Amino acid sequence: MTPNQSTQLSNDIIAALRKALPNTDNAFTPLHEPTFRGNEWTYVKECIDTGWVSSVGSYVTRIEEMIAEITGAKYAVAVVNGTAALHVALLLAGVMPGDEVLLPALTFVATANAVRYTGAVPHFVDIDSATLGVDARKLGNYLYEIAERRSDGWYNKGTGARLRAVVPMHTFGHPADLEPLQRICERFGLVLVEDAAESLGSYYKGKHTGTFGTIAALSFNGNKIVTTGGGGAILTDDQAIARRAKHLTTTAKLPHAWEYSHDEIGFNYRMPNLNAALGCAQLEQLPRFLESKRALYLKYEQAFSAVEGVSLFKEPEYASSNYWLQTLILDESAASARDVILELTNQAGLMTRPAWKLMTHLPMYAGCPSMDLSVSRSLEARIINIPSGSALGA
Numbered sequence: 001m002t003p004n005q006s007t008q009l010s011n012d013i014i015a016a017l018r019k020a021l022p023n024t025d026n027a028f029t030p031l032h033e034p035t036f037r038g039n040e041w042t043y044v045k046e047c048i049d050t051g052w053v054s055s056v057g058s059y060v061t062r063i064e065e066m067i068a069e070i071t072g073a074k075y076a077v078a079v080v081n082g083t084a085a086l087h088v089a090l091l092l093a094g095v096m097p098g099d100e101v102l103l104p105a106l107t108f109v110a111t112a113n114a115v116r117y118t119g120a121v122p123h124f125v126d127i128d129s130a131t132l133g134v135d136a137r138k139l140g141n142y143l144y145e146i147a148e149r150r151s152d153g154w155y156n157k158g159t160g161a162r163l164r165a166v167v168p169m170h171t172f173g174h175p176a177d178l179e180p181l182q183r184i185c186e187r188f189g190l191v192l193v194e195d196a197a198e199s200l201g202s203y204y205k206g207k208h209t210g211t212f213g214t215i216a217a218l219s220f221n222g223n224k225i226v227t228t229g230g231g232g233a234i235l236t237d238d239q240a241i242a243r244r245a246k247h248l249t250t251t252a253k254l255p256h257a258w259e260y261s262h263d264e265i266g267f268n269y270r271m272p273n274l275n276a277a278l279g280c281a282q283l284e285q286l287p288r289f290l291e292s293k294r295a296l297y298l299k300y301e302q303a304f305s306a307v308e309g310v311s312l313f314k315e316p317e318y319a320s321s322n323y324w325l326q327t328l329i330l331d332e333s334a335a336s337a338r339d340v341i342l343e344l345t346n347q348a349g350l351m352t353r354p355a356w357k358l359m360t361h362l363p364m365y366a367g368c369p370s371m372d373l374s375v376s377r378s379l380e381a382r383i384i385n386i387p388s389g390s391a392l393g394a
């Protein structure tokens with residue numbers, strides 16, 4: 001695009017955003033703001049009034065019950081953040097130092113970091129432009145090429161490393177195509193671990209994300225659809241895994257009236273009661289948040305229908321997404337305008353952000369194994385997230 005065309009497209013995008021978001025003329029509109037319109041104050045105050053702010057208190061149990069109920073997972077274990085949830089999920093999936101774990105190149109850095117915390121090596125795979133999640137067909141073909149079966153499992157022929165797990169991520173809340181991924185995991189003896197950090201309230205064929213793998217991680221960071229300030233959860237249907245998750249995230253302390261006895265190296269990953277209290281109040285409002293986010297999507301759909309050069313990302317056919325972050329995809333021909341668009345929209349007080357850099361473009365992961373990443377690379381240059389807070393759709 002010529003500089004003039006880029007400016008024109010930016011102005012069209014700003015006009016469409018203003019049309020969908022009336023009353024934002026003089027205000028700054030953040031990318032994603034939390035909404036506190038329920039019992040947040042009451043519950044948090046109760047923690048302070050009773051003194052139960054930290055590692056003991058009833059809200060932790062309550063939030064775990066609420067998460068299990070909402071997602072349909074049999075067990076939920078509340079932890080300090082989504083990254084910690086992923087770390088422990090991978091350990092419980094049996095990931096060992098030196099193993100390879102397959103994950104999308106287009107993700108938040110925490111997915112890859114959690115893999116490294118276990119001592120395993122991230123092995124990056126490509127995504128599908130229709131879902132923004134792992135391309136199952138491409139992954140399957142790739143594994144037929146690079147994997148070899150040995151007596152105890154499947155190995156990467158090239159590196160000699162054990163292939164242990166696949167970690168799909170539900171990008172911006174849109175479910176990855178999970179059933180084909182489940183089949184691939186079965187075929188190659190891989191454990192399915194879902195990074196569902198962004199997809200609370202998102203369903204794949206009517207079933208909540210995070211309930212398709214052996215284990216999954218949620219995040220309740222301040223920018224997610226529901227926040228505990230900072231927090232996360234581990235989901236599983238397996239009682240033994242759930243018990244281990246609880247044990248490992250509470251310093252592996254053996255229950256006893258007064259003795260400090262620990263039977264392995266655990267983690268201090270438990271969610272404090274104060275954060276759980278905030279989260280309970282937030283989870284009560286999830287249905288409303290989901291409604292507002294869908295309403296905002298529809299407003300944007302209308303506003304952007306006439307803008308040439310970009311399209312608004314729509315949930316995959318099989319999915320009901322939470323529309324956590326609303327997403328514009330630039331046409332290939334408009335990719336060169338991305339930075340001008342980012343510059344001018346932010347200048348106009350409308351916060352926009354590009355997608356994360358591909359993990360393979362970060363210094364610590366540049367040398368990791370990966371398949372052809374052409375779709376990830378193309379999308380990395382064309383994604384722009386636009387204001388998405390729940391309040392905007394109300």
Ligand SMILES: *Cc1c(COP(=O)(O)O)cnc(C)c1O
Nearest residue numbers: 081082083108110111197219221
């Ligand atoms: C937010 C997020 C995480 C990590 O969650 P925190 O609670 O911030 O640690 C992990 N993966 C993805 C894809 C995320 O968006």
